[in-house]
Amino acid sequence: MTQTEKVTDTDVLVIGGGTGGYSTALRAAGLGLRVLLVERDKVGGTCLHRGCIPSKAMLHAAELVDGIAEARERWGIKANLESVDWPALVATRDDIVDRNHRGVVGHLTHAAVEVVHGSAELTGPRSARISGYGEVTARRGIVLATGSRPRMLPGLVADGRRVVTSDDALFAPGLPESVLVLGGGAIGVEYASLHRSMGARVTLVEAADRLVPLEDVDVSRHLTRGLKKRGIDVRAGARLLETVVLDDGVRATVRTPRGETVTVEAERLLVAVGRAPVTDGLGLAAAGLATDGRGHVAPADWDRLETVVPGVHVVGDLLPPPSLGLAHASFAEGLLVAETLAGLRTAPVDYAAVPRVTYSAPQTASVGLSEAQARDAGHDVVVNTMPLSAVAKGMVHGQGGMVKVVAERSGRVLGVHLVGPNVSEMIAESQLIVGWDAEPSDVAHHIHAHPTLSEAVGEAFLTLAGRGLHQQA
Known part of the structure; x- marks a missing residue:
């Protein structure tokens, strides 16, 4: 966006235009506040341009x-994959990102x-200097995002070719024949799954025991x-000891949980060991702020x-736990702050x-x-685990998986955990169950369509409520 005139004072100054920042800006403006949003790259942030959206397009x-x-x-069904037209796949992915950005x-x-394109540096608790723009004062407050x-x-x-991060893995040239993924959290697992589907030989290394x-x-x-x-070589409880970058890939030395040392060679090393908050150049001290031991800016309230x-x-990602560093959590945070x-x-x-x-498979x-x-x-x-293979639609998919419900013995549901095909689209029901403090008997009264995968959720609650049908307590 271009600015017709420079704003020197506003109600709300939002620094950062990712999911947390732009959701704050939209809600605040909708409530009648004047909002100035500063972003040094593109609005939408990592999620839209390098993370959530392009990666899920590729996973589809x-x-x-x-x-x-x-x-x-x-x-x-006698079908074979002839080839993957990488430029065409990338073009579709980029079109999805572009349409979302617009x-x-x-x-x-x-x-x-x-919206101002630039970097902002705090000069006080209610003011900031924006590169190429000038000083701005915020009457109501400043939002760090x-x-x-x-x-x-x-x-x-990271060189974008042999050693890549989750930010640039999607934009590395072509499809590698082999990948070593370091980090078994959600991001690492998704990229391991993606590359395996595309035919790569994948080794997934996680330092934790699972x-x-x-x-x-x-x-x-x-x-x-x-x-x-x-066919993914999963090595949990393993540690990367050494990595040598070669002309055509990497050679890594990994210590297994048994203390053995193995060598893994791959065309590409994808490092997915977490993310760090960005505060460089933000001028926190000028506003009386400081980061914690891991670089987050913790709220007092x-x-x-x-x-x-x-x-x-x-x-957003500047927050320490219990914030989750998830885009949909930052939407909620933006609404709250606005x-x-x-x-x-x-x-x-x-x-x-x-x-x-x-969003892996499963x-x-x-x-x-x-x-x-x-x-x-x-x-x-009390806990109940219902295999997806115990319901007809789970048999149709043939991928295994489960529904696990954790509840108080005589009270509310504390947690629901799903593994299997399309469970990302099944979790909303369980979010309401947990968020509204429902008890298993409350859920058991509601009828789930048959045959569906979500039927397994209903069956799990029926059993906990003492009304088991296809699963007995």
Whole structure:
């Protein structure tokens, strides 16, 4: 966007135009506040341009590739994958990103949000200097939404070809024949799954003793089983000791949980060991702020996401846990902060009720507490696990998976955990169940369509409510 005149004072100054920043700006403008949004790259941030949207577009293409193999090998449909037209695939992905970007720009224009391209440096608790623009004062407050960047291991430098991060993996040239993925969290698992679908030989290394270590242990178990079944070499509890970058790839030395040392050679090393908040050049000290030990800007008031400096709020990846670093969580944070700045009373973000999804094959989707977390919190819990293969639609898909429900013995549902095909589209029901403190008997009264995968969710609750049909307690 271009500016017709420079704004020297505004109601709300938002620094960073990713999901947290632009959602704050849109909601604040919708509440009648004057908003200036500063972004040094493109509005939409990492999620739209380098992460969530392009990666899920590619993972959809991967599903189509996997479907051809399933058609041939399982259903007797004589189909073969001739080739992948990489430039055409990339063009479709980029078109999806571009249309989303134009949509966000259009929303901001319609809401009369003033967007400035540049970097902002705080000069006080209510002011900032914007590069190429000048000094701006914010009457209501400032929102920090500068996002994050991929963490890198010491001694490794991403070159965009042989060593890549999650930010540039999608834009590296061509399809590699082999990939070593370092990091078994959601991002690493998704990229391992994507490359395997596209025909690459994949090794997935995770330092923790299981993949997606923040999820329920049964989620990790079912996910690992599914990935191994697809031919991915999963090495959990392993550590990268050394990496040598070659002309045509990388050679890595990995220590296994048994103490053995193995060498893995791959055309590409994809580093997915987490993300670090971006605060360089932000001028936090001038506003009386500082980062914590991991570079986050912690709020003093989580109900308002307000820092120790009144009127300075934080959203998105700058926040430490319990914020989740997820785009949909930052949308909620943006709405909360905008409404707070407008003087409205609004409920705080319930991070326990925020769904978590890994878009691999198989997918995982969870909301609420894991079984271990529930027990550690002192809950007297009951657990029921329903295999997806126990319902007809699960048999049709033939990919295994499960529904796991964690509930208080005589009370509410604490967590729901899903693994299997399309479970990212099934988690919304469980989000409402957990968020509204429902009990298993409440859910059991509602009828699920037959045959569907979501029927397994209903069956799991029927059993917990003592009304088991196809599954007995």
